[in-house]
Amino acid sequence: MLEVTNAEIGYGPVTVVEDLSISVGEGEAVFLIGPNGAGKSTTLRGVLGLNRLTRGTVSWRERDITRLPTNKRAALGIALVPEGRHVFPQLTVVENLEVAARAVGAKDVEARVEEVCAVFPRLAERKGQTAGLLSGGEQQMLAIGRALAQRPRLLVIDELSLGLAPVVYEQVGAVVRDLARDGLAVLLVEQNAQLAMSICSRGYLMSHGEVVLAGMVADLERNNQMRELYLGGIEKAV
Amino acid sequence: METFVLLVAGGLVTGCIYALIAAGYAVLYTATGFVNFALGAQAMLAGYITYAGFEDVPFLFRAVVAIVASVVVSVLSWIVFYRRVSEQDMLAAVIMSFGFSIVLAEVVQLVAGGVPLPARSPVGSGRHELGPLSISSHSILVLVVSALLFALLATVMSSRGGATVRAMFQDREMAETLGVATNRMTIVLFAASGVFAGAAGILTAPILSLSPHMGTRLALIAFVGAILGGLGSIRSAIVGAIILGMLEAFFAGYISPDWRATLVFGVFVVILVLKPAGVLGRVAAVKV
Numbered sequence: 272m273l274e275v276t277n278a279e280i281g282y283g284p285v286t287v288v289e290d291l292s293i294s295v296g297e298g299e300a301v302f303l304i305g306p307n308g309a310g311k312s313t314t315l316r317g318v319l320g321l322n323r324l325t326r327g328t329v330s331w332r333e334r335d336i337t338r339l340p341t342n343k344r345a346a347l348g349i350a351l352v353p354e355g356r357h358v359f360p361q362l363t364v365v366e367n368l369e370v371a372a373r374a375v376g377a378k379d380v381e382a383r384v385e386e387v388c389a390v391f392p393r394l395a396e397r398k399g400q401t402a403g404l405l406s407g408g409e410q411q412m413l414a415i416g417r418a419l420a421q422r423p424r425l426l427v428i429d430e431l432s433l434g435l436a437p438v439v440y441e442q443v444g445a446v447v448r449d450l451a452r453d454g455l456a457v458l459l460v461e462q463n464a465q466l467a468m469s470i471c472s473r474g475y476l477m478s479h480g481e482v483v484l485a486g487m488v489a490d491l492e493r494n495n496q497m498r499e500l501y502l503g504g505i506e507k508a509v
Numbered sequence: 510m511e512t513f514v515l516l517v518a519g520g521l522v523t524g525c526i527y528a529l530i531a532a533g534y535a536v537l538y539t540a541t542g543f544v545n546f547a548l549g550a551q552a553m554l555a556g557y558i559t560y561a562g563f564e565d566v567p568f569l570f571r572a573v574v575a576i577v578a579s580v581v582v583s584v585l586s587w588i589v590f591y592r593r594v595s596e597q598d599m600l601a602a603v604i605m606s607f608g609f610s611i612v613l614a615e616v617v618q619l620v621a622g623g624v625p626l627p628a629r630s631p632v633g634s635g636r637h638e639l640g641p642l643s644i645s646s647h648s649i650l651v652l653v654v655s656a657l658l659f660a661l662l663a664t665v666m667s668s669r670g671g672a673t674v675r676a677m678f679q680d681r682e683m684a685e686t687l688g689v690a691t692n693r694m695t696i697v698l699f700a701a702s703g704v705f706a707g708a709a710g711i712l713t714a715p716i717l718s719l720s721p722h723m724g725t726r727l728a729l730i731a732f733v734g735a736i737l738g739g740l741g742s743i744r745s746a747i748v749g750a751i752i753l754g755m756l757e758a759f760f761a762g763y764i765s766p767d768w769r770a771t772l773v774f775g776v777f778v779v780i781l782v783l784k785p786a787g788v789l790g791r792v793a794a795v796k797v
Binding site: 319321341342343344345346350351353357359360361362366367369370371373374375417421 | 669672673675676679680682683684685686687688689690691
């Protein structure tokens, strides 16, 4: 469904991602993991069109969207949950959801708001509240809810657990896991490998702007490099 | 007491005119981070189109043409030069708008001459006695038209479509990612600022008479007003500009009209030192 092929992405003269190829199939949940500065967020920015590819292509369901402006990608069904949530702080919870639904031309805005509230009952309780006053976990729920209000085909999540307490990210993670099981495609950037592997079926390990390892979760779990870096090297030492 | 009431009314009238320009500044600034100093010159242009010649054409028609001209200048200047320059260097774009306003003034001076021209208010020169207050018909027109425009702006901003505009003000990149056509919306906002500037020019000319450089003064004072209230919010910028109009009137009435400009720019310096976000503004909370 989503294919990034031989992509080179950067910021102005600085190249962060070199010759990167990843893909996400229909209904598939895939993670990107790697140290800070590996180019994970930059890759996502390339997928969304926020940073232009200087080489390579992004295609979506067999269509080349490398040059498609960012605001046209949402309508294709690509929705972003950005790092740092980026909810609209002075809009209410409902307004945040409505703006997202209307931005993709939805006619059934109210039904979509109710749909999101069914997924996140906490948001239903805080409908009229200004988003800037929500807790970090609630803002993350709103950021995911806002993406869901667009009824996407692919949910792109940049740092699901960052800055959240374990109880909270477990809760949010469970929701994403259910969405993925129900067939929503997910591209997840996540520091917490356990969480990423519990949600996704396949993953890429990135380092210095390149994919250094790729495979199914079951294989990655057995891989030494993965275990050492992300799955508790200590455990192995014991 | 009588003087006080007169000064309040007079201050409110000039304040409303400043506020029309200030609203334009705030709309554009919140959307793009750009301050369009040419709004004053657009007001001047609208004033000339409305009052200098074409006496046989109905007033309303001249006013509409004037506002359309201001809108066209607003939108084209953004698309043709400010947008490109502001992407590279915001300060350069802001200075450029200053330069552009001087160009507009010089062109008008070449066409219409540098001598100030009188402008006749469409509602005549009558006065009304309201208790202790004697107010001109034109002042009432200024108050009514500005109130209508501000009410219209408030209604649009609080509507459903307005929520999308506010979302863009708060986080442009996120709005873009969600699918909002932020470029197109910015053009609409430039058009709106053009309507407000055009109205300000049409309303101010009968008070100050027409001169090619009237816009420069208007642009600067309105900017100080917007800064006084807070440039980051449309409401604060409007309120700040009205407060500045009042301060100016009180200063002129009770102290000395000669020191007006000193007051205005004194306020500017004090605000920038003490409260750069404006007396009504708040510093945007940083979300982690």
